[in-house]
Amino acid sequence: MNSDCENCTLSYRCVPSAISSKELFRFTNIVSTNELYQPHDKLFEQSTKADHLYVVKSGSFKTSIQGSTNNPHVNGFFLPGELIGMESMAGNNYLSSSTAIESSLACKINYRQLGALRKDFPLLSDLSVKLYSQALALSQSILSCVSKQSAAQRLACFILILMERTKQLNRRVSEVYLNMSRQDIASHLGLAVETVSRSFSKLIKHGYIKKNNRHIYITDSKQLQFFSTH
Amino acid sequence: MNSDCENCTLSYRCVPSAISSKELFRFTNIVSTNELYQPHDKLFEQSTKADHLYVVKSGSFKTSIQGSTNNPHVNGFFLPGELIGMESMAGNNYLSSSTAIESSLACKINYRQLGALRKDFPLLSDLSVKLYSQALALSQSILSCVSKQSAAQRLACFILILMERTKQLNRRVSEVYLNMSRQDIASHLGLAVETVSRSFSKLIKHGYIKKNNRHIYITDSKQLQFFSTH
DNA sequence: CGCGCTCTTGATCTTCGTCAACGTGAGTGG
């Protein structure tokens, strides 16, 4: 695949936004764009050497942490334009494994080479800080989502966060497609699969959402918002 | 207070570690060091203009998010050497309020001025990325802590994370002092205060920890670790 | 059509939130 970053629809929130088109070749030289991953394909494995950052081009990914005894915990979902592997940059090894949820494209950037590029482009340094700051903000909003007491509140909050993130992709605001399985949602929110199902039913019965399989239609986002914050 | 960053015991994990001592004045010119905060004093208020980053010098702080209706949710604790306000750097306003838990000292750095400094010191750019990466890793380990199903597991995990963080301050490994109230812990973990108390009792009965008020002694960290991961 | 997988619904038991009472320690004032 060639590195056509200049015409990428996501370049405005990626590295190219911090580099003049004249010098863009310096980035396209170090990035592997549009690598294809099928469902269950892995970007990287937990505890292996961390050396690459990934940008989701299309589709979606999840990251999960595997303890020694227990079943893995899904600690993040990643939509187009989002970065995977940011939290592993400080250490030597990846802190989680990353898996494609559906047929997806991702771009691959070497940490070290990106670091070198940052020295020559001050704007890239600013962008890094901005993207990290946003990632931290997202992580904390998910934290406050998961720490809500009622299961239905957690799910409502989860849907709203997903809605905010898809909104940035120029998608329809009142509609969310859940690429991930109920099992993944359950693991992410610290619930049993059955409880997730029941919580969906509860949100539907309240008239906040409608759903068709993994398609969620938000019929009353005001009320859903209110409900999620108790 | 004067800005004696050169002799600060935490400088190795702060901005000065990325700047030669000859040029350190450029940083000490823009930082307000060792500002004193009493319990309940606020570093900043949610939704006000975000313009400063804070470094905890001594004592401890918490951040909390206030919704429109519900009681505030404690979404972070901060120990000496840790940064407060990182997640608000990308937006205009602070996403949470920050409060001193005990009598504490903090250093205050302006975002914009720090950004300017980053352009002149490439090492500072690297440090920023490293610190953000670590903050993100911490945030995710807390997320997987809070998403555990059992209350006692959450508490065990919380204690272990706190232990790891105090370990970096050359404190005794087997001992943790909880500067925060039970109410704050409960809010942070998404539990009721009474459940936190009962979970402490459970961990004690199992023989994993002992405690005296807010002093926690880890008597069997191996077992505590195992218990927390189920 | 039948098989496997995901999702949903129902029944039961466990856990946690809530309400209440009690214990403890610090600060206050008689």
Next chain:
DNA sequence: CCACTCACGTTGACGAAGATCAAGAGCGCG
């Protein structure tokens, strides 16, 4: 010095919410 208050923490009793086990429904796919 003691009685008092107040904030914080613990413990008990009870009802509500969720985990678990079990069964059934919906859907894609060979």
